[in-house]
Amino acid sequence: MSGAVLDPGARVALSTASVYPDGCAAAFATARRLGYDGVEVMVWTDPVSQEPGALAALSELHGIPVLSVHAPTLLLTQRVWSTDPWTKVDKSIELAQEVGAGTVVLHPPFRWQKEYAREFLDGVALREHETGIRLAVENMFPWRARNREYQAYLPGWDPVPLPYDNVTLDLSHTATAGSDALQMAAELGSRLAHVHLADGTGSARDEHLVPGRGTQPCADFLETLAAKHYSGSVVVEVGTRKLTAEQRELDLTEALAFARLHLAAAPSLEPR
Template sequence: MTPLKIGACLKTDEIATLRDWLFEAERDIEIQDFMSHAAVTHDREERIEAARAALDGHTGRRGIHGPFEGLDLDNKDPELRPLITARLLAALEAADRIGARQMVLHSPYDAWYQNNVFSFPGYPEKKLARVHEVLGPVVRAAEEAGITLVIENIQDVRPETRREMVESFGSQSIALSIDTGHAQLARRMSGAPPVADFVADAGARLAHVHLQDVDGHADRHWAPGEGEIEWTAVFRALSECEGAPHLVLELRDKRHILPAFAYLQARGLVT
């Protein structure tokens, strides 16, 4: 198994503390300054300039985490759906201006959906239609900008459900993201497959991975090795992927990034 290069998720003002590790090896960086309402409205210009300054000299791959709070991709209110689209388009423009070629968005699927998919006539089709209404213009804008939207599992139970949603757009500008901790939580809470199986199902559609560990109870964002995820199996599955997904540590305590890297490196999993 060939060790894989990993990077990290950071706020702009956190980059300097890991600059040498990130910049010298051209590691993936995910900027997490554009997730809030303020970040894509009145604070956007300031955040764009700060990100561009902090990334000066970085030659690795870049992405951003897009906004998500209150921005459900299948919002049932027809008056709110255009506003959600506008928020996502504003974030996409910010991504483009800082040189990011990916934007992470949250999946609209959860255990409720999976358990009730056959309970209501037309439920899957109606949900998917709302997702297309919200996300269709964003996918088209991403195509024009050369950016890929990556859809992250949040409470997803079946990985193929989210994959089929992504495939329904028929575009190379929308792909899959896997959060390892979220997948493990779904395994414990809802009987989802193991994390490595999420990776295997994504296949060539996998473009991005959040690496974090959990205890099976809550979304801890611990360093790998502190929880219960089977990391050798996960990295074996990642090494078999046809593509080259962005691999980024998404840890709550950024002081744990380098120790997490050392833990995975000592096991021959990363470089």
């Protein structure tokens, strides 16, 4: 392709959430078998996801690094490690440090976590400064039910106007929110530190489809990242819970191929 660039800095990782209900051991084995560059560990009820020694052993066994840790800040993980949100964040940072990951992904506080929400902006900035770990706050979406929208997050579901130094952009969440992923990436600029690669159709349900199967501009998004020499991680985070083992393997292979293709086939944005 004329004007094509290859960005060797962007690594394509597999989220352990992409093999749910299987656990971390299956994710590492799958990542190695399919040729992913690393793994993002979603901390949840799987004991291995909470144990740095076990994760380090899996990483060494398969030759697959842990590139990022997703803190247990989802509704389904409210009791993992603690019910105190800052304890969850601090333990996620400690886990990342012990396994050599440079990024911790966080969801913004729920609206009912009022004290945590009041402290969130300053708390994130302070921890980044003290630890050197990137705390990449993820874009979310309004909750919708019965034709009504509910603002479930504070200080907000959209990280673009908020003073985070590092942001995770999730393309399934942009679909659910009705956000413009390309515009968000442009406005974030160098603050875009991490990507969750998935797709969606705009449903109120967070779909996490294989990229290319929904309405999001996944190809253009990746090509734009590559042309701008993005050097963070692109993490495949797709839902495979209802699939057979063979179907899951095919979907995760397709998602990886999609990412590799569009990270390598971007038209250069540099002036000629």
